[in-house]
Amino acid sequence: MSVPTLLVLDDDPLPRLGRLTGRARVEHADATTLAERLPSADVLLVWDFTSTAVRDAWPGEGPRPRWVHTASAGVDHLMCPELADSDTVVTNARGVFDQPIAEYVAALVLTMAKDLPRTLELQREGVWRHRESQRVAGTRACVVGSGPIGRAIVAALKALGITTALVGRRSRTGIHGPDDLGRLMARADWVIAAAPLTDETRGMFDARRFGMMQPSARFINIGRGQLVVEQALVEALTKRWIAGAALDVFETEPLPPDSPLWHVPGLIVSPHMSGDTVGWRDELSAQFVEMYERWEAGRSLTNVVDKQRGYVPGH
Amino acid sequence: MSVPTLLVLDDDPLPRLGRLTGRARVEHADATTLAERLPSADVLLVWDFTSTAVRDAWPGEGPRPRWVHTASAGVDHLMCPELADSDTVVTNARGVFDQPIAEYVAALVLTMAKDLPRTLELQREGVWRHRESQRVAGTRACVVGSGPIGRAIVAALKALGITTALVGRRSRTGIHGPDDLGRLMARADWVIAAAPLTDETRGMFDARRFGMMQPSARFINIGRGQLVVEQALVEALTKRWIAGAALDVFETEPLPPDSPLWHVPGLIVSPHMSGDTVGWRDELSAQFVEMYERWEAGRSLTNVVDKQRGYVPGH
Numbered sequence: 205m206s207v208p209t210l211l212v213l214d215d216d217p218l219p220r221l222g223r224l225t226g227r228a229r230v231e232h233a234d235a236t237t238l239a240e241r242l243p244s245a246d247v248l249l250v251w252d253f254t255s256t257a258v259r260d261a262w263p264g265e266g267p268r269p270r271w272v273h274t275a276s277a278g279v280d281h282l283m284c285p286e287l288a289d290s291d292t293v294v295t296n297a298r299g300v301f302d303q304p305i306a307e308y309v310a311a312l313v314l315t316m317a318k319d320l321p322r323t324l325e326l327q328r329e330g331v332w333r334h335r336e337s338q339r340v341a342g343t344r345a346c347v348v349g350s351g352p353i354g355r356a357i358v359a360a361l362k363a364l365g366i367t368t369a370l371v372g373r374r375s376r377t378g379i380h381g382p383d384d385l386g387r388l389m390a391r392a393d394w395v396i397a398a399a400p401l402t403d404e405t406r407g408m409f410d411a412r413r414f415g416m417m418q419p420s421a422r423f424i425n426i427g428r429g430q431l432v433v434e435q436a437l438v439e440a441l442t443k444r445w446i447a448g449a450a451l452d453v454f455e456t457e458p459l460p461p462d463s464p465l466w467h468v469p470g471l472i473v474s475p476h477m478s479g480d481t482v483g484w485r486d487e488l489s490a491q492f493v494e495m496y497e498r499w500e501a502g503r504s505l506t507n508v509v510d511k512q513r514g515y516v517p518g519h
Numbered sequence: 520m521s522v523p524t525l526l527v528l529d530d531d532p533l534p535r536l537g538r539l540t541g542r543a544r545v546e547h548a549d550a551t552t553l554a555e556r557l558p559s560a561d562v563l564l565v566w567d568f569t570s571t572a573v574r575d576a577w578p579g580e581g582p583r584p585r586w587v588h589t590a591s592a593g594v595d596h597l598m599c600p601e602l603a604d605s606d607t608v609v610t611n612a613r614g615v616f617d618q619p620i621a622e623y624v625a626a627l628v629l630t631m632a633k634d635l636p637r638t639l640e641l642q643r644e645g646v647w648r649h650r651e652s653q654r655v656a657g658t659r660a661c662v663v664g665s666g667p668i669g670r671a672i673v674a675a676l677k678a679l680g681i682t683t684a685l686v687g688r689r690s691r692t693g694i695h696g697p698d699d700l701g702r703l704m705a706r707a708d709w710v711i712a713a714a715p716l717t718d719e720t721r722g723m724f725d726a727r728r729f730g731m732m733q734p735s736a737r738f739i740n741i742g743r744g745q746l747v748v749e750q751a752l753v754e755a756l757t758k759r760w761i762a763g764a765a766l767d768v769f770e771t772e773p774l775p776p777d778s779p780l781w782h783v784p785g786l787i788v789s790p791h792m793s794g795d796t797v798g799w800r801d802e803l804s805a806q807f808v809e810m811y812e813r814w815e816a817g818r819s820l821t822n823v824v825d826k827q828r829g830y831v832p833g834h
Contacts, residue, residue, distance in 0.1 A: 303656060304652075304654060307629065307632070307633070307655055311629035311630060311632070314625055314626035314629055314630070315629070317622070318623055320627075320635070323789045324787070327787070328781075330776045330777075330778075330781040332772075332773035332774050335795075336792075336796060336797045337796050338796060338797055360679075363678035364622070364678065459647050461647075463645075466642055472642070475638075475641070476649065477638075480649070480650075480652065481651060481652050481653060482651045482654070484651065
């Protein structure tokens with residue numbers, strides 16, 4: 205049996221694939237060479253998960269990888285109709301980011317409740333100004349997205365004494381369906397976007413939805429930028445419809461230096477880092493190597509994405 | 520029976536004592552009038568807990584209040600040998616601040632782990648710079664002070680998956696004695712000062728103790744400023760003996776505008792607000808009214824301070 209060709213859509217630093225030595229012919233590609241190399245690859249590892257090169261380079265018919273793995277939770281950057289309709293299996297990094305992102309959301313919730321951004325501003329000015337801050341225990345959160353990330357966020361917020369509601373694509377035990385979203389957002393102190401980007405979720409947080417929120421409530425997006433109509437959020441903050449927001453993801457990343465989003469009062473901007481804790485790249489590498497070994501042995505893959513829906517279906 | 524005189528060492532806004540109408544003759548004093556009015560008071564409510572006026576005005580012999588209550592957890596601002604040696608009962612606001620302070624410490628720990636102060640700096644500059652941040656789950660915290668505040672901090676940090684050690688004045692079940700402090704600080708990722716200010720704890724966090732900490736570790740003080748030798752902390756931060764610190768309390772409060780502490784790299788300065796969540800003054804008022812009713816009925820008071828030790832002894 206010939207050694208399979210593993211094509212890596214590059215990023216720096218490279219994945220650690222040493223354990224696959226002799227078991228995979230590792231080749232590398234970037235956006236300019238991907239189209240040329242894809243037909244001869246058995247497996248594609250999308251290590252540069254910020255790239256949309258796969259969508260552009262995917263061959264319509266003819267030879268193509270049998271398996272594509274992306275080192276990310278979302279698959280929105282690589283899915284295209286040709287890939288969705290093909291028999292190529294797509295897997296994702298489900299599991300690696302859950303706990304880090306949940307901690308990050310807890311950090312944002314507490315930071316906003318305790319008014320720490322203002323504290324840091326006053327410190328810079330050398331001004332001692334005592335303020336009252338908020339308890340988080342007893343507040344209400346609405347977490348949108350019922351995958352492992354959303355569920356980890358719920359667990360982290362519950363541990364802080366926050367009452368949580370989880371909203372998914374359809375109603376089931378412990379999870380609200382989309383019909384409940386308006387009612388839940390209207391009474392939430394925290395609305396947290398953790399859904400995958402799909403046709404159903406694109407732009408779901410718009411002026412109408414922000415208008416439903418309480419003036420004291422805050423919005424957090426750690427999912428995908430396109431879940432949010434950014435201009436509507438800016439207006440909701442500017443007009444004080446809501447009290448604050450934190451975005452870790454954006455329609456355009458990196459956020460351009462001249463974006464007005466950098467300087468909206470009450471908005472915390474972070475550079476898509478919520479899941480990226482020390483060692484995350486090693487975890488992503490280890491996860492892929494383990495999956496490769498399953499694939500090599502002819503065992504069924506885990507984390508298989510429903511390519512029509514755009515995520516790994518849960519229970 | 521005559522109506523007891525309740526003297527309030529003022530602060531703005533005043534306590535809500537409406538329920539005591541007709542049951543206490545409420546008089547007010549400030550630092551300049553306290554000495555004159557103390558002898559005729561039955562009860563003193565130290566509502567302005569930042570004031571050291573009691574220490575200065577306390578009558579050596581002769582008439583004095585039978586009961587002094589302070590609307591604070593610490594009693595260091597009012598204790599003096601004459602008060603300690605008298606038969607006047609001193610009570611504190613034990614219980615009101617535990618959960619708010621625990622949330623505040625959780626906020627600081629997560630803020631530092633997720634590098635949020637740097638994120639806010641980069642946002643101000645409009646710079647997108649992805650960094651790796653730290654998981655808090657699996658890290659180790661050493662909480663110094665085994666009263667209700669220290670124990671609430673331990674519970675909050677445990678809920679985040681942090682391994683905790685609690686250090687008190689003496690070793691007992693679940694609590695380490697002072698002999699273990701060096702060893703515990705040496706392996707902690709987070710050292711949190713939550714002890715009362717007493718002769719034993721004054722200046723306990725000094726150059727020697729900061730020198731024991733790991734270079735990656737961080738120090739948080741929400742107890743009393745005088746627990747820390749501030750100059751030693753500044754040096755520890757400047758020389759990178761430790762990775763960061765957050766102070767909510769200071770030797771001198773308010774921190775003077777020209778204090779170098781405002782601008783030490785890696786140090787978060789907040790204005791003694793960790794326990795002060797919305798409604799805190801109402802809670803302090805309600806707690807005092809309830810205690811007054813016990814006192815009025817001749818029942819034994821709760822939260823009685825051991826005046827020699829300087830805090831309410833635990834189990």
